[in-house]
Amino acid sequence: MSPHPETTPRVTRASRSQVAARQAPLRRAYEQDAAQALVVDRAHTVGRELDDPVRTAVVPGEEYRAEDVVIAIGNHRGVGGLHDAPNSGELLCAALAACQDSTIRMVADLLGVRLTALAVEVEGDVDLRGALAVDGSVRVGFQSMRCRANVEVAHGTDPRIVEMLLTAAERSCVILDTLRHGVDVATSVDLAKRVDRSAATASPPRRAGP
Numbered sequence: 495m496s497p498h499p500e501t502t503p504r505v506t507r508a509s510r511s512q513v514a515a516r517q518a519p520l521r522r523a524y525e526q527d528a529a530q531a532l533v534v535d536r537a538h539t540v541g542r543e544l545d546d547p548v549r550t551a552v553v554p555g556e557e558y559r560a561e562d563v564v565i566a567i568g569n570h571r572g573v574g575g576l577h578d579a580p581n582s583g584e585l586l587c588a589a590l591a592a593c594q595d596s597t598i599r600m601v602a603d604l605l606g607v608r609l610t611a612l613a614v615e616v617e618g619d620v621d622l623r624g625a626l627a628v629d630g631s632v633r634v635g636f637q638s639m640r641c642r643a644n645v646e647v648a649h650g651t652d653p654r655i656v657e658m659l660l661t662a663a664e665r666s667c668v669i670l671d672t673l674r675h676g677v678d679v680a681t682s683v684d685l686a687k688r689v690d691r692s693a694a695t696a697s698p699p700r701r702a703g704p
Contacts (some may be wrong), residue, residue: 513603519555540564548575552585572622583636589618590641593669598643601663611646639673 499595524531540551548569555563567582569575580588591614602609620637624632643663647656 511603511606513600517604573625580592583618583620586636587618587639590639590667590669590673591616593667594641594643594663597667598645598663599658600658601666602647605659605661605662607651607655608648609645610648611644613644615642615644617639629665641670 496703507682517634536556537552538556540553542551543549550567551564553564565585566579567585568577568579570581570583571577574579594616595612595614598612598614599609618636620636621632623629624634643660645660646654647659
């Protein structure tokens with residue numbers, strides 16, 4: 495049932511909305527062909543300095559120059575790392591913070607709401623006994639996470655539209671939805687065996703005989 499018109503805030507989508515202009519052709523394309531809406535996000539680590547057990551580096555995406563987006567990763571001091579660079583748990587928190595922030599921005603643009611301040615903070619709780627196999631009853635992953643968005647809008651903005659903004663942004667945040675509902679993760683390992691090239695290229699022994 496549709497809400498009563500007298501209790502529904504009037505939303506005027508900004509004619510200058512950057513998001514609306516960019517999304518319009520995408521929405522039409524996805525409605526006509528759902529396959530076009532399926533995308534694959536990627537990331538890969540950089541296999542260097544393999545003698546360093548507490549640091550690595552990761553490159554998100556594949557459309558950018560690797561040297562521009564390499565993110566140094568350091569293991570948490572709580573598992574024996576040096577904690578001299580962001581750890582993977584912090585990157586997970588950062589992914590949620592970035593997704594929630596960008597989603598709020600896009601929905602605000604669509605609704606014609608002018609943001610005057612925006613900051614998203616994410617915290618995650620981990621019991622490291624799980625990761626270090628100290629207690630088998632403790633799960634390895636995060637036990638809980640908290641996402642807090644600090645939002646300020648222009649004076650005079652209809653509070654009901656602000657509520658619509660926050661509700662829509664929470665619903666549309668891809669990372670938040672993934673964390674809340676889970677996702678199947680398939681893992682595989684390609685174990686490359688080192689070849690002793692000196693032995694492989696050596697001349698075969700001569701056969702004895704005349």
